[in-house]
Amino acid sequence: MNEWLRASKVGPLALTAMRARVLTGEMTESLTVNLGPRSYPIHFGRDAAERLVADVAELRAAGRPFAWVSDENVAKACGNWLAEVFGNAPSILTPAGEAAKSLDQLGRVLEFLAAQRIDRTGAVFAVGGGVVGDLAGFAAAAYLRGVALHQVPTTLLAMVDSSVGGKTGINLSAGKNLVGAFHQPRAVYVDPRVLATLSSREFAAGMAEVIKYGLLGDAELFDQLEATALRPGSEALAEVVRRCCVAKARVVEADEHELAKEGGRALLNLGHTFGHAIEKVAGYGGYLHGEAVAIGLVAAARLSVELGLLGEDVPARIERVLEAHQLPTRLQEPLPLSQLQAATLRDKKVRAGRLRYVVLQRIGEAITRADVEEALVERVWRTVGAR
Numbered sequence: 001m002n003e004w005l006r007a008s009k010v011g012p013l014a015l016t017a018m019r020a021r022v023l024t025g026e027m028t029e030s031l032t033v034n035l036g037p038r039s040y041p042i043h044f045g046r047d048a049a050e051r052l053v054a055d056v057a058e059l060r061a062a063g064r065p066f067a068w069v070s071d072e073n074v075a076k077a078c079g080n081w082l083a084e085v086f087g088n089a090p091s092i093l094t095p096a097g098e099a100a101k102s103l104d105q106l107g108r109v110l111e112f113l114a115a116q117r118i119d120r121t122g123a124v125f126a127v128g129g130g131v132v133g134d135l136a137g138f139a140a141a142a143y144l145r146g147v148a149l150h151q152v153p154t155t156l157l158a159m160v161d162s163s164v165g166g167k168t169g170i171n172l173s174a175g176k177n178l179v180g181a182f183h184q185p186r187a188v189y190v191d192p193r194v195l196a197t198l199s200s201r202e203f204a205a206g207m208a209e210v211i212k213y214g215l216l217g218d219a220e221l222f223d224q225l226e227a228t229a230l231r232p233g234s235e236a237l238a239e240v241v242r243r244c245c246v247a248k249a250r251v252v253e254a255d256e257h258e259l260a261k262e263g264g265r266a267l268l269n270l271g272h273t274f275g276h277a278i279e280k281v282a283g284y285g286g287y288l289h290g291e292a293v294a295i296g297l298v299a300a301a302r303l304s305v306e307l308g309l310l311g312e313d314v315p316a317r318i319e320r321v322l323e324a325h326q327l328p329t330r331l332q333e334p335l336p337l338s339q340l341q342a343a344t345l346r347d348k349k350v351r352a353g354r355l356r357y358v359v360l361q362r363i364g365e366a367i368t369r370a371d372v373e374e375a376l377v378e379r380v381w382r383t384v385g386a387r
Contacts, residue, residue, distance in 0.1 A: 129155035137168030141183030156206025205290025219364025271296030331385030
């Protein structure tokens with residue numbers, strides 16, 4: 001197992017990185033992402049929302065301007081809670097879905113922050129899934145060359161992955177996440193109770209990222225998911241969310257800006273090179289991000305077999321786990337192979353014209369490879385339904 005994931009093996013996460021925190025007379029668990037002056041806590045547990053309320057109150061008492069950004073679906077599902085947390089603080093809603101990660105919506109958010117006279121002492125709260133977190137986070141990074149960002153993830157995918165680590169950005173017609181910035185949040189607030197508001201499809205999409213963590217560095221987590229599929233009401237869910245956040249934190253601490261020559265933060269992109277290409281070619285919104293990543297995980301496993309790294313039986317195991325969590329393992333309809341291949345070449349992991357693929361040596365251990373022949377990738381694309 002990779003060294004940076006050993007911490008996630010500890011049962012209830014009794015880690016040195018975990019610390020007890022007293023808030024309004026109750027105990028809440030927090031994990032610190034250790035990045036020197038950019039370090040920040042991830043608050044967990046039933047009272048994470050109380051920590052959020054306390055931080056909002058602190059900003060208000062200090063006279064620091066702040067605003068929150070969300071989308072229409074979150075506002076509809078969590079309207080009363082948002083009013084309790086933020087009161088009359090200014091807010092802006094974006095359309096729901098991946099298409100909102102656009103230059104147009106970025107412009108809207110930036111103009112909104114300027115109209116509300118958010119200054120350099122101010123803060124932006126991103127309340128929503130990965131799309132809102134990426135968009136609002138990039139706006140916070142760009143506005144006045146950077147204002148404080150607080151991530152309030154409301155989807156499983158955002159809780160275990162996109163809200164942690166400081167990656168922000170938007171999509172271009174040329175590809176996904178091609179414009180963005182590293183902008184670490186001041187805090188992340190993870191309250192699994194919010195997951196009750198998700199549709200079964202949205203929850204399943206988040207499980208693709210959870211399964212990814214098991215594949216790339218935590219074989220015991222994969223075994224757990226193989227034995228029993230997680231559902232929104234599963235008793236193990238909160239522990240799994242924390243476990244994934246620990247894994248993400250350790251990777252970010254070791255390779256914050258994804259500069260490692262081999263492995264490093266790039267490993268978190270297992271399945272994403274294929275998945276991002278699917279999203280682009282299908283049109284943003286045709287697949288939820290996690291759905292595209294699920295197909296990408298299958299493709300990455302099959303590429304690993306083609307490279308002689310993985311046993312031929314492993315992709316079938318991965319497919320069964322994905323299907324048990326209501327995720328696709330093939331394209332819904334055929335997509336043009338030439339367009340998918342072209343999209344992969346715009347991937348952010350391209351260096352000196354060579355694309356680094358994240359592949360598996362075994363369940364629980366991933367590596368990067370830059371020596372992958374195009375013909376192998378084309379063969380893999382065909383196995384998941386490309387034409």
